[in-house]
Amino acid sequence: MTKDxxxxxxxxxxxxxxxIICIHTMEEERAVDMIRSISERLGKRMVTWTITQGLKxxxxxxxxxxxxxxxxAIAKAEKLAEQPSLLVWLDLHSTLKSSPVYVRRFKELAQxxxxxxxxxxxxxxxxxxxxxxxQKEVAVIDMPLPDLEETKSIIHQFVQPYASxxxxxxxxxxxxIDALGRAALxxxxxxxxxxxxxxxxxxxxxxxxxxxxxxxEKKQNVRKSGILEYISTDEMNxxxxxxxxxxxxxxxxxxxxxxxxxxxxxxxxxKGVLLVGVPGCGKSLSAKCIAASWKMPxxxxxxxxxxxxxxxxSEANIRQALAMSEAVxxxxxWIDEIEKALSxxxxxxxxxxxxxxxxxxxxxxxxxxxxxPVFVFATANNIASLPxxxxxxGRFDEIFxxxxxxxxxxxxxxxxxxxxVKRLPSRFDIDKxxxxxxxxxxxxxxxxxxxxxxxxxxxxxxxxxxxxxxDKQPDRDLxxxxxxxxxxQTMPLSxxxxxxxxxxxxxxxxxxVRASLSAGQQEKQSTGIEVTVGRNIDF
Numbered sequence: 001m002t003k004d005x006x007x008x009x010x011x012x013x014x015x016x017x018x019x020i021i022c023i024h025t026m027e028e029e030r031a032v033d034m035i036r037s038i039s040e041r042l043g044k045r046m047v048t049w050t051i052t053q054g055l056k057x058x059x060x061x062x063x064x065x066x067x068x069x070x071x072x073a074i075a076k077a078e079k080l081a082e083q084p085s086l087l088v089w090l091d092l093h094s095t096l097k098s099s100p101v102y103v104r105r106f107k108e109l110a111q112x113x114x115x116x117x118x119x120x121x122x123x124x125x126x127x128x129x130x131x132x133x134x135q136k137e138v139a140v141i142d143m144p145l146p147d148l149e150e151t152k153s154i155i156h157q158f159v160q161p162y163a164s165x166x167x168x169x170x171x172x173x174x175x176x177i178d179a180l181g182r183a184a185l186x187x188x189x190x191x192x193x194x195x196x197x198x199x200x201x202x203x204x205x206x207x208x209x210x211x212x213x214x215x216x217e218k219k220q221n222v223r224k225s226g227i228l229e230y231i232s233t234d235e236m237n238x239x240x241x242x243x244x245x246x247x248x249x250x251x252x253x254x255x256x257x258x259x260x261x262x263x264x265x266x267x268x269x270x271k272g273v274l275l276v277g278v279p280g281c282g283k284s285l286s287a288k289c290i291a292a293s294w295k296m297p298x299x300x301x302x303x304x305x306x307x308x309x310x311x312x313x314s315e316a317n318i319r320q321a322l323a324m325s326e327a328v329x330x331x332x333x334w335i336d337e338i339e340k341a342l343s344x345x346x347x348x349x350x351x352x353x354x355x356x357x358x359x360x361x362x363x364x365x366x367x368x369x370x371x372x373p374v375f376v377f378a379t380a381n382n383i384a385s386l387p388x389x390x391x392x393x394g395r396f397d398e399i400f401x402x403x404x405x406x407x408x409x410x411x412x413x414x415x416x417x418x419x420x421v422k423r424l425p426s427r428f429d430i431d432k433x434x435x436x437x438x439x440x441x442x443x444x445x446x447x448x449x450x451x452x453x454x455x456x457x458x459x460x461x462x463x464x465x466x467x468x469x470x471d472k473q474p475d476r477d478l479x480x481x482x483x484x485x486x487x488x489q490t491m492p493l494s495x496x497x498x499x500x501x502x503x504x505x506x507x508x509x510x511x512x513v514r515a516s517l518s519a520g521q522q523e524k525q526s527t528g529i530e531v532t533v534g535r536n537i538d539f
Contacts, residue, residue, distance in 0.1 A: 002147055002448075004538060009141055011038060012122050014086070018139045019110030022123040022130060025143035027188050028090060031124050032209050034143075035086055044084040044119070047439045049073050051095055055080075070095055074105050078112060093129055110137040121422035141256045145186060145327040152181035154189050159206045169205040176208055177407070183214040187326030191217055197359055218328060222299060227321040228301040231334070236292035242416050242450060243409030247275075247400050247515035254397070255294050256371060263479060269330075270397050271367065271374030274338075274390075276383050276512060277402030278501055283379040287334045290377065299325050300334045300535035303408055306359060314355050315362060320510035322366050330373040338378045339385035360387070367395050382500075383507055400515040404447050404494055404501070410434045414483075415452050417457040421478070428479045437487050445502075446494045448487065456486040 013021050025031050031084055032048070039046040049055050054067035055076055067073040070092075096102050106121075113119055114137075123138075130138050146154060156177050161171045184192050195217050199210045219230040238248060254270045275283045289375050291298035306317045325333045367376060374394070380386055391399065405413060411434045415425040438447040439455075448456070460482040468476035494501055508514075 001479075003144060003150055005390075006141065006144055007034065007038070010034070011042075012300060013139050013141070014038065014042065014044075017114060018120060019114040019116075020121045020134065022125075022138050022140045023143050024126070024140060025124065025203060027143065027145075027190070028124055030146075030189050031143055032090075033080070035122060035169045036087055039086045041094075042084075046086045046088060047077065047080055048088045049092075050088060050090045051291060059176050061377065069166050070102050071105055074109050077121075078109055079116045079379035081109075081113060083118070085119040086122055087119060088124060090127050092123050092129050092491040093125050094409075096131055096134075097129065097443075101128065107134055107384055108117075124530055136328050143321070143523065145323075146189060146192075148181055148185060149276065151184050151187075152177050154192050155180050156182065158193050162200060163204070167204065168200060171205075171207045176206075178206050179211065180206075180214065183211040184218075186324065187214070187217055187221060187409050191221060197259070218297070222324065222328075227302060227305045227317055228324055229302065231291070231300050233288050233292035233300040234296055236288045238289050238293050240416060241289055242413035243405050243517075244286065244402065245517045246284070246513065247402075248511075250398065251290055251293075258294070258296075270375055271394075272333075272378065272396050274378045274380065274396045274399045275402055275515070276380045276399060276508065277376070277495065277515070278404055278449060278504070280380050280406065281402045281448045283402055284336055285450075287332065287336070287377045287379070291332045294332070294375075295332075296375070297328050297331045299328070300336060303335065303338070303359075307355065315358050318359050318362050318464045322362070324368075325374050326370065326372040332375045333376050335376065336377040337381060339380045340391075357412045364395065365372060365390060382509075383504060385407055399512045401504075402515045403505065403508075405436050405450055406516060407438060410437055410448065410453065413453045414457070419459035420459050421457060422486065423478055428483070432480060433483055433487070434482055441488065442492060442495055444497065446492055447493050452490060452492060456483060456490055459489075460486040521524070 010023075011022070023031050033534055045057060047055060047057050049067070051068065051070075055073050057080075067076055074355070081087060092106075096106065110121060113121060125340065130140070156172065159170050159172060162168050168488075187195070191228055195210065195213050196206060199206055199213055203209075219429045222228045222230040250273075257267050257270055273285065277283060287300075288298060301321055306321065307314045322333075378396070389395075399495070411430050413432050414428070414430055414437075418425045437453065439445070441480060452485050461478055464476065464482045467473070
């Protein structure tokens, strides 16, 4: 929901004389400012109540000294409601929970408003714990975080007074405000202002250099939710992924969909992708590299943290997480090993009262209907645990299968990891390492995964260093035989779980697209001759 949609919906609810309107937000001051502008436009006075200051009309002092008490405040509010008023109650949820008498008295106020008083009761707070007795009386509306235009306006209004000061360097140009505004998407107004104030105090400036300040604030904001994790993708790039050429090309095509030119061309935002395959073959690494390549924030959703001990908490948590991912959009929402979080779905009605089913339903509905550019990147190792409704078309743009790396891909992976440990791949017999890491050592269909190759290189490096120190050989360095030895000491996952991988391949042959080029496609790349092998994508 955009700000304009929110204001329009709030205006309709007020004019429709809803007895209680509950605005769910952490931005109390911003919500009050919006209600004040509506009250002025509709010709209604605004009355606010807090437990510390009691009832206040506009910015005046308390209407009555005893209006700190909620019962007295409601009685006084009923009299005020006879004149067109917006009765704004701040953080009322905590007080209502303390006594059923308060709940009953507030319900009576709502009923009197609904029966003909020209006023409304508006609750503002960060929680949605509405007493059962009031649920039929309440209309709940979520206030969105500032969109791009509002974000730019907030930043401009904050920095403008400092632009003329000679001891500060404040850039109020449109490109700078635009860059800062885009970086600040997902922050509240107070968080943005805190970032700007911090830069003024620390660096005596406001410029595009403050984008790092803003991004760090966004990371802290995401961490505070406890459900999403902001993943750093510094120094990551697509070259760190060995193989998966079909998948890389598919992603490269969709990267262009986020440009203004694509929007003008009529192209919609990609929904997301599901990556299914053997553990250790680069699915999680791909999420980080894609975010770095697309220059988008990567948010990892930990579904295990979504589930709370109180009724309704889990559903509220998932809504909060999805709203956060939309607030910082364009973004990538990474759901790693999604099948583990949804493993309790079949028996949810018996085991957890249907909580898992409701959370899952919320995710499915959001994936289908989301209105902001959030690319969902989900990974799974066990496709049998995933419900069919997640796999149907419309949830994801495509489902890719990541198989064990081919010989060509293993050669690329060896080069990547040798470069990572600052060794020249040209000094190693890559062909020998490729051969020994595959069928030649363990038999047909068994070969190392990308993570196992990384582990072998690390082990070989450690053991070669041990020999260098123990034998006092200062010129001793990592060699091919060290890596060869580490490989032969490894028990591949593809040997341990041979039957499971075979079943996964059989499913993928009919239901997924290969993330890697087949041998025939690799031949086409090198010779220019088209060879079709199994299911493919037409680019």
